[in-house]
Amino acid sequence: MLNNETAALKKRWNDLKEEEPRLRTKDIADRLSVSEAELVASACDGDRIVRLTEDWAGIFENLESLGSVMALTRNEAAVHEKTGIYRNVSFKGHAGLVLDEQIDLRVFHGRWGFAFAVPVENPRGTLLSLQFFDKEGQAAHKIYLKDPAGKSAYHQLVDRFRHEDQSPGIELTEEIKNEVNNPLEEIDAGAFLNEWSELKDTHDFYPMLRRYKLSRTDALALAKEKYAWKVDNNTTKSMLELASQQDVPIMVFVKNSGMIQIHSGPVKKIREMGNWLNVLDPGFNLHLRQDMIHSSWIVEKPTEDGTVTSVEIFDKEGEQIATFFGARKPGKPELEGWREITAELKKEGAEG
Template sequence: MNTTLEDISKGSELKEQWHQLKAENPKLRTKNAADELGVSESELVACICDGETVVRLTEDWEGIIKEVETLGKVMALTRNESAVHEKHGTYQNISFEGHAGLVLDENIDLRVFHNRWSFGFAVPVENPRGTLNSLQFFDEAGTAVHKIYLMDEERVGKYNKLVEKFRSDDQTNEIRVKDSIKEKKTVSIDEIDTDEFLQKWSELKDTHDFFPLLRTFKAGRTDALRLAEGRFTWKISNNATRKMLELSSENEVPIMVFVSSPGMIQIHSGPVNRIKVMDHWLNVLDPDFNLHLREDHIAESWIVEKPTEDGIVTALEIYDEEHNAIATFFGARKPGKPELEPWREITNQLKLMEVGV
C-alpha cells in the first residue's frame, strides 16, 4: 500500500503527541501510551521510524527469526492484554513449515505463526539499565505479536548487521492498520451435538488434536469447556492461578506456562520460584523467566483433562470476560512420558476451589 503525504503528516502529528505524553510521563510504556492516544502500538512505533534509530524491517519473517540465533542470549517477550511472558535464552533449532515455525531451545520455546505478522521494526528501548536494542513484530491490526531484546552487549555488531540485512526500502513514519481481524466463525453452544462432541473428546490421542476437534464442531473454546463440565472439565475459583503457582513453588513441581499473542505462542518449561503479587499483578520473578499476569482480568478458570496415548494430561486454563485465553498451565512433561503425579495432586486440590471462593 502506497504512503501518501497525508499519511506522513498523520505520522508526524502522532509523533508530536507522543513526545508531549512522554514529557508528562517519562516512564509510560509504549503499549500504555498507544492505548491513551487511541492508536495501535505499531502505529506509535512507526511514527518515530527514521531509518536510522528506528528502522522498519522487511516482511521476511522466517529469515529474520533464523538470523536471531546470531544474537546469542536475548529476552523473548510475548504478551496479550492480560499476561506478559518473558524468557531469557537463545534462538536455536529453528524450523519453518507452511504457516508455522518452531524455535526449540532449552529456554526459548516458541510456536511462530508468521503468516499473521504484518510489521516489524528495530527499536531502541530506554529502561533503568540503559538502552536495549530490540526487534518488534506486529499483526495487521497493529497488535504486538512478539518482541526480542538483545541482552549480550558484545553482540551489538551482529544486531546492527541483522537490521541492515533486513532493512525495508520504506522508512516513512506512518503505517495503515486494519480495525480488526476476523476470527474463525463458531456456532452457538446449542447447535453442537454434545454426545458426539464428548465421544470425540474421549478418543483424543494427543493434546494437539484438541484444536482440530474444536474446528470440526465449530465450537468456541469456553463453550467446549462448558459442554464437558463434570466429565473432562471443572470450573473453579479465579484464585486458582495464584494457588497453583504457590503450590508449584513450595513443592518444587516444574510446570509449563503458555501465553499467546495473535501470532505467537511462548512457553516456559521448568520450575517457578519467586511468586510476588503487586497490586492487580500476579508475578513470577525468576532469573530467566518472568510472568506478569493481571489477576483482576481472570473471568473464568478451568481444570481441563485430555486423554492422550501417554495417559490423561491436565491443564489449568484461564480466560478473560470476552472468553479470550489469558494463559494455560501444565505440569512439565515430554512426549512419551506420563503426567507428573505431583502436578496431578495440585490440580486435584484446585478442583476443590469452588467458583466465587
C-alpha cells in the first residue's frame, strides 16, 4: 500500500471510530474493504502500534511471562475466547503447539505473515494485545493481557521482537494456497468408505481426505447415513443446551487459516442474542453466528478407543465454522453422556 493510500486509510479509520466508537476493528476493515492487517498497519508508528518480527516460535516461547491472558481465535462465523497461560509451547515442522489445560492451540505459522502489538480501547480502558495475521491480512490469532502484573513482561516482549521497519502500511504480496479437491463423481466411494471404516485415530481423518483430494463436506455427503448424518441447523443450540443441563463436558474447536483453538470442559451459560449463539462462562466464551450455519452434521469415526462422535457445522462455502466432541483423552473411550446427547440429536434433528 502506497504512503498516501496508507494515510488516507488511517484517516478513514479514525473518522469511522469517531462516528461509531463501538465498532470493532474487524467490522471497520470490512466496511472499508481492506484486510484487518492493512487497517492496523496503517496506524503503525513504532510507539503506540508496533510491528513485530516473524519469529513466531520466539514470540510464543516467551508468552508464558505475560501471566493470565485471553486467547482469541475467530473465523467469519465463530469467535473462540479462552483465558489462561501459554505453557508447554513447541514449534516443530509446519505446526506449533500450545498444550495447557486452558490454552490449547495448533499453530499453522507457515501461513502467517504479520504481527503487531496493539493497544485496544474499550469501555473499561485500554487492553494491551498481540495480534497475528495470515499472509492475506486476515486475523489468525489475538492475545489480550488480563493480568496488570504482566505489563512489564509485555513491554519487554514487544521490545525484544520489535521489527526494524516501523513505517505505516504493508504490502500483501502472498496468497494462501487453497487445497485442490477432486469432483465428487471422480471419487472411488467404496474405497474411501472402506478406509474410513478402518480409521484408528481421529487425527488420521484429515490425511485420508488429502489422499483422496476430497473436501470435508463432500466426504460427509459420501458417508451420509453410514458415518455421517445431516441434521437441522438448530442442532448446535440444542447440543450446547443439553451439555449444559446434563453437565457433560465437551471439546469446542474453532479454526481459521492459521490456527485451531480448543476448549475442553463444561459449558454452562448458553445465551441467544439476535443471530448470535453464545457460551458465556468464566474463562471461556464462544460466539456463533447462527445465520451463517449452512449445514450441520453428526459424524462418527472409528478409533482404537471406540467410536468418536462429533457435531460439525459449515458455512455456505463448505468451510468449517466449529466442531464439537465429548471431552476425552487419548486412550479413553467417548463419554457415555455425549453419546446419548448425539444419539438424541441424530433422531430429533435428522433431515430427510
